[in-house]
């Protein structure tokens with residue numbers, strides 16, 4: 001590596017709308033130059049850097065001179081369609097200052113849900129990196145409907161980090177990190193420097209976005225951190241306006257809130273399982289099954305099922321919930337909802353008596369299961 005030393009060979013930097021606009025209604029181009037300079041320095045030092053850039057909707061509003069339009073999905077999709085091209089033009093011209101090119105990748109959940117499409121997206125991303133082009137990722141807002149949307153760029157950036165096999169996910173926002181409460185409404189809130197586990201208590205302090213600019217606030221950043229650290233990726237949430245924040249974070253300086261990567265990360269297929277598809281239903285299981293799955297590494301058998309929710313077919317991703325309704329695991333069901341209605345609560349040997357076609361004694365195999 002060159003003069004600048006980075007602890008992390010592959011980095012995903014996510015820039016929220018709050019950073020790109022500096023809280024205003026306009027893209028803050030001067031600050032975008034500053035962010036580009038830092039990314040280019042890392043690039044020069046030999047790092048692979050992926051950018052997840054929000055700001056399409058804000059850029060569209062600005063480019064159309066703040067039009068009076070209906071507040072609905074179609075209007076937002078129009079703004080995103082106009083703004084995304086402005087945004088990518090801006091990034092391309094800024095990276096050109098440093099002799100670099102960008103490559104645009106617009107993704108939706110549908111691109112990541114299907115394992116083959118996921119692997120295709122991964123190939124494109126890795127080829128861009130191999131050719132030293134800076135991938136710039138955003139959600140494909142212009143076409144994404146609610147059903148196929150990731151919905152926020154924090155979660156999208158965690159998926160991008162998994163796709164890129166990144167070592168660090170850097171979430172840059174308008175706050176110095178995760179606080180003990182939303183600092184906008186709690187002036188006494190304290191910055192949390194390091195997080196080792198993400199649990200319900202931590203989730204309860206991470207609120208939504210109140211600025212009207214961002215999507216998801218700290219709540220989606222915590223979800224993203226959870227997904228990424230389970231994949232063995234360090235995560236830092238920090239202020240996008242902090243001087244040299246990108247180069248500093250990559251050099252190992254203490255900035256913002258750091259989430260330590262899980263010491264025993266999920267393997268590649270389970271990372272995809274946890275991060276890619278949406279659950280299409282829930283299987284409620286009894287206390288014995290919870291214990292077997294969570295403490296003994298067992299598969300789910302029909303005997304432990306007490307109730308079913310939603311509608312899903314064989315091969316779908318489902319949530320496994322305990323008797324209180326809390327999700328304890330997530331996995332691929334080898335039986336569809338209608339088949340499970342007939343075999344729930346029964347012993348595996350009875351499956352063949354109850355179903356004409358059966359797919360083995362196990363409903364969710366331990367290899368297709370991720371604990372929450």
Ligand SMILES: Nc1ncnc2c1ncn2[C@@H]1O[C@H](COP(=O)(O)OP(=O)(O)O)[C@@H](O)[C@H]1O
Pocket residue numbers: 015016017018019054172173174175177178179180181182183184205206207208209210211213214215216217218219
């Ligand atoms: N515990 C918390 N610590 C820090 N910020 C919080 C917390 N809870 C909620 N927030 C809010 O999250 C916002 C950042 O998220 P968001 O508005 O979505 O920005 P971005 O565009 O960067 O994604 C902050 O402005 C803050 O008001």
Ligand SMILES: N[C@@H](CCC(=O)OP(=O)(O)O)C(=O)O
Pocket residue numbers: 015016017018053054055056057058080138139141151152153154213214215216217
């Ligand atoms: N895809 C949208 C941004 C969605 C989003 O998550 O925004 P943010 O919370 O600002 O990162 C856009 O480009 O406007």
